[in-house]
Amino acid sequence: MSKFYTFRIKRYLPEESPSSRWDEFRIKLESMERVLDGLIKIKENLDGTLTFRKSCAHGVCGSCAMKINGLNRLACQTLVKDLPELIEIEPLPSLPVIKDLVVDMTLFFEKNDRVLPYLINDDPPPERERIQSQEDQHKILESITCIMCGSCTTSCPVFWADKEYLGPSALLKAYRFLFDTRDKATDSRLERITGEHGVWRCHSIFNCVEVCPKEIDITKHILKIKRLAVKKGFKGGD
Amino acid sequence: MWSWLLHRITGVILVFGLLYHFILMHFMGHNNYSYEAVMARLSDPWWKVFNIIFLLAAVYHGFYGLNGLVTEYIRERPLRKLMRYLIIIVPMILVFFGIKIVLFN
Known part of the structure; x- marks a missing residue:
């Protein structure tokens, strides 16, 4: 019709x-x-x-x-x-x-770069791929489905006001590697995202979750990063 | 991080503190705030401890929230600096008078 x-x-x-x-x-x-x-x-x-x-x-x-x-x-x-x-x-x-x-998405991708969006592991590479168990895969499965369209970050009221804020998309990317059991750069990554305009600026407004076309619960992922940072005693930011 | 964590903890204190405060102040009948009842309460050391914790939690929670607003919304550096100082000084004054009232009235 x-x-x-x-x-x-x-x-x-x-x-x-x-x-x-x-x-x-x-x-x-x-x-x-x-x-x-x-x-x-x-x-x-x-x-x-x-x-x-x-x-x-x-x-x-x-x-x-x-x-x-x-x-x-x-x-x-x-x-x-x-x-x-x-x-x-x-x-x-x-x-x-x-x-x-x-x-102009430059700002958006700059924030993405700031969280070291790639696997860091200095161990000698195995003969074939670095094996990941199914359970480990499930920890990051949801965050991997992100297509980086920018809907979340541009819907975030904190980002509207504070352009220095990393934003949900970059934080989700950080989660994807922080909780990847093959990645070894947890500390340096946490250091980069716990600054004044980092993860603590998220006030759980849920706009990002509402608009995500891949239906990722982004706020939940950011909260898990906060919890990890607290457990590891990261002092940066306020 | 510690400031953020404390914000969460004071939030939890406020939820229970407010609940207690409301039940005591608004739902316990009128003789609960007669002169004798109030004086008896004020001389109870536990009441004082509760009030001071409640006061600290409320003031910290509120002003940390304001600090967030300043960080996100105020772009002019000098104004932001001024607001940051105020956010430290004003709550200290409030806490000083609050404790004074609870302890030495």
């Missing part, structure tokens, strides 16, 4: 105007089509200047995260039938907008 939808999109075209404006497009979509399909149709048929990021279109790459009817979510994962007839689309909040729905 197809239906007409109105896409109200926040536009920012720096070469045309220094301020942003709202444009409305009316298009017909099948009920099983997604917001991303609508955006592609608009770009192909109505306004070729409309700019947004997309890549896989199947909820794996995390490129098309945007604010749809007030919630950060993936355009490729949001069916239009689940939305009202008027669909309001904005870029992810609190990051600098480059054009239309494309935001």
